[in-house]
Amino acid sequence: MWYLIAIKKKSLKAIRTHIQIFAFLKEKKITSDLLGSKFEKILNICPREEDKNSSLVLQNKIAEEGSKDDEINAICKLRNVSATASNVEKLKALDMEYQHLKEANQHFKAEQVQRLYQYKAKKIIDESKKDNNTNNFNNYIYQANIKYMDGLGIIVHNKQDNFSAFFKTGKSFICIKDFKRALPFFIRCLNWSDGEFQTLSRFYFGFALSKTELNENNSKLILHSLCSGLELFLQELEKNFQKKQNILFSENNYSLFNLEFLEAFLIIGKLQRSFKIHLETIKPQDSFKYCAWLCCLALIEFNKKCPIDKDILINSKLLQDLIILLIDAHYNLAMDGNTNNLDKVGIKNLMNLVNLMRSLGNKENEHILKIQEEISQILVYSNIEEFYFLLLLGCSKFELYDFLNENKLESDSDRLNELLNESKETLTCCYQMFEKPLTEELINLIKGQKWWKKFTQAKIEKKDDQKFEQNRPASSNKSKIKDSKVTQPKSNIISKPIAKKNPVQPIVKNSSSSKTSQKNTHECKPQKTMLENSQPEKQVIKPADDNVEVKLEKNDQKVEIKNHINKSILFNQCQLYLARVNSRLKQYETAKEFYLKVIEREPKKQDAYIELASMLKKNNDLMGAVEVYSKYPLDLENNRETSSDSFEDAYICGELVSLLISAQNYDDPRLTKYLIIWAKIFGISIIEKYIAILDKANKVNACKEVYASVHGKSVDDPDLNQFFKLKGWI
Structure with a gap:
């Protein structure tokens, strides 16, 4: 039911x-x-075949x-x-x-x-x-x-005061992201006598408030509320790991899959950075580390409950949300509040992060695409003459444009045009510098873009702020820090700030003593810096492979990169994206030239064939699309195998057949050729519709040739002739 x-x-x-x-x-x-x-x-539940087919x-x-x-x-x-x-x-x-x-x-x-x-x-x-x-x-x-x-x-x-019902109703509104309607329910629960649920209510109240009315006036209230709930969450999470209780997800308030707690660490770090609030309990870097650490734990638990495969990666909303949180946390860690003068480690971290995002292929999330665009801008700003950085920037801007345009998420047409034009300018520079260095004209083209001007302005303002801070008296600085401290809110269950003296240690199975656990602690784990309450160590994210080497010049103004990735592959990608950009700008001839260049350099690049043929179809050039598909080198020897290559070949065959039938070009020898290949991969049933069209057009010889070749027999075979008689072809 x-x-x-x-x-x-x-x-x-x-x-x-x-x-x-x-x-x-x-x-x-x-x-x-x-x-x-x-x-x-x-x-x-699939219906029975007889029920499907029976008209009665x-x-x-x-x-x-x-x-x-x-x-x-x-x-x-x-x-x-x-x-x-x-x-x-x-x-x-x-x-x-x-x-x-x-x-x-x-x-x-x-x-x-x-x-x-x-x-x-x-x-x-x-x-x-x-x-x-x-x-x-x-x-x-x-x-x-x-x-x-x-x-x-x-x-x-019935005029009852049931706090449990109010709390769960508020949580149900949080689940459907209706934060405004959730707020009144959590406000009512703040009078709850149960200390644990009062703390949880305060946490969810702060979380809902951060999603509806986030500003400097209520930022301290949000921080108070979130910090109290997060300490309780970490304590209960450790207990749950030790007890290993089998509880329903819906009844477990402290599950790793309650992503509100993981996102709260992000909110705390971002609030402190945005409004320059100093917390004694947790620093921005530590909050981002906690978020990344808990996301990794959640992914491990996810894989235990449901082994991650390609289908799960694409369709599981929970897994996608976890990955987005993980990327966001690492992005904030890599940035460290500094976007202008990145060091060697910072460049490596950002490159690894953008490569991770592109390898996951998550092009259906606006937040991730915007992070990708911003990282690419920072990398280009660090070295404008680096081919790989320019390519990343051009691709990221185009992907963001495509997503916003297709989903109609951006009403400002000027913003969309800006993204598309900046993508074209960047990719053009990338294309020009493949064999020769950038000219001053092309460099000025990049520096004239809006984002570059914003970065330059931010750099100037930051320098002015640093000079102002240096010239201020020491007493005024101390008073400012003292006034901005946030005290821990009173609670029936929370009496100590997060990890000030007795921090919640990470979940370590079979830990014998605190000394041994401290020795085995990884340098990037957050509890070490929180325990000492000092400046956290610089996070080092090692590259996933040895394809990239980064070199920082002495003047800290220009970062050079030695890229061991095949530059020819990157150049092909640049041409493919230039073709896409020009097709969106309705410059079809230029787009066609770039598509053909990609096909010439990489004959098995299916995307180029499909996109070029689709563009020609839109312009009613059906035979032009046929000519494009005909250039694709089919693997005729393996067309009987159910490999990924043969299925990709089958798609091309299907498109060719469909185009030739639509153009009513029944006498084209390519029609029978691709009908045979297509049927050999998927079976004769896949082409029955097209055989019926040919039969109706009185193209009997073509039908007989296709049937004979698919079955590996001669047209004069006695068995086939009997079948042809039944069909009326003899």
Whole structure:
């Protein structure tokens, strides 16, 4: 059953049922986030083939559904609900009728109404799926939220002060990212006598506030609230690891998969940097290290519960959110508040981070794409004459433009045009410097871009601030630091700041003593710097491979890079992105030239063939697209194997066949050739539609040749001739 239905209204006994449904649906949502599309495959029950294909069964089903709809409309009419009313009103009418029949002891009729309710609810969901409508009703967490609001309505009706219900309702709003509606529930829970849940309520209040009204005035309040909850989280997390209790995700307030706690470390670090607030409990660098460390622990736990494969990586929302948090934490660590004068280690860290983002292929997240763009800008600003940096910048700007434009997330057309033009300028510079150094004109082209001017202005302002700070009296500096300190909020359970004297140690299994654990502690783990409450050590992220060497000149103005990656591959990528940029700018001839250059240098680069052919199709040049696809070197020897190469070849064959049929060029010898190759890879059934078109056009010889070649026989084979007679081709 997808849902429990027809719960009696305004009954205190029903509260528990509503809460149980809420827990079940929330668990379903978390499992869906964990498994992605695999979870939907598990839930889907495939209908039997005879039911699919039988028209009689289909007619009976339609008649049965029509009679059920008539019954529903009749019941709605009894309850003064019109047949044109909304689905919600109809479900309410059925619920009222069910309760009435149940109270009258007419259980048989009540069960019939219950089945009608189930039918109607399921039909609503099926219709929303067919329309590809991702509305709230078809989302597990929205359903869970509705059920908890039902339970809360009963509590309010009976004038009860149930803090647990208010807390869970607030959390359900956090899950659906409705932070404004969550705030009042957590405010009510601040009077909770239970110290633990009062601290949790304070944490979620601060978290919701940071998402709705983040400004300098309430920044200290947010920090107070988040710090108190995070210390409790770390303490309980250690206990959970030691006990190893099997608790449902929805009932575990301290799970690593509660990403609000992990994100809170990011918020604390960013707040301190943005508003220059000094905390005795935790420093910005330490908060980012904690976030990265906990994300790594969460990924390890994720892999234990659900081994990560390509399908999970693409479809699991929870895994994607964890990766985004991890990248964000490492980005803030690598930046260290300094964007202008990066040292050797800083350049390496940023390069490793941007390479990680590009290798994950996560081009469907605006935040990640913006981080990628900013890192690329910093790298170019450190050395404008580096080919690899310019290539990263041009590609990142184009990918951000494509994402914003396709998803219609940017209403400012000037911003989109700016991204596209800057991408073209950067990639043009990259293309020109492949064989010769950049000219002064091209360098000025980059320096004339908006982001470069902003970086230069920020650098000047930073120098002015440093001079001002140096000239200030020492007493004024001390008073400023003293005034900006944030004291730990009072709490029934928290009496000590995070890791000031007795910090929460990382979870280490089978640890014999504190001395041995300190010896084995990695230099990048956050607890060491928090324990000493001193300036954290410089984080060193080693490169993933030895493809990159970075050299910093003495004047700290220019960073040189020795790149051992094949420059020819990078140049091909530059030409491919230039082709894409020009196609978006509707400069089709220039785009075509670059696509053909990519194909010439890398004949098996499928993206170039597909994108060029698609561009020509849009301009109604079908035969031009055919000519492009015809240049692709098919691996004819392996076309029977189910390898990735043969499937890629099959896509090209399918596109060629489709184009030739659309152009009605039935006599083209390439048509039969690619029909045969396509059928050999996927089977004869894949081309039956096109064979029927050729048969209708009286191209019998082509049909016979295709069938004979696919089966590896001669056209004159007796068995095939018998088949051809049945088809009417002889």
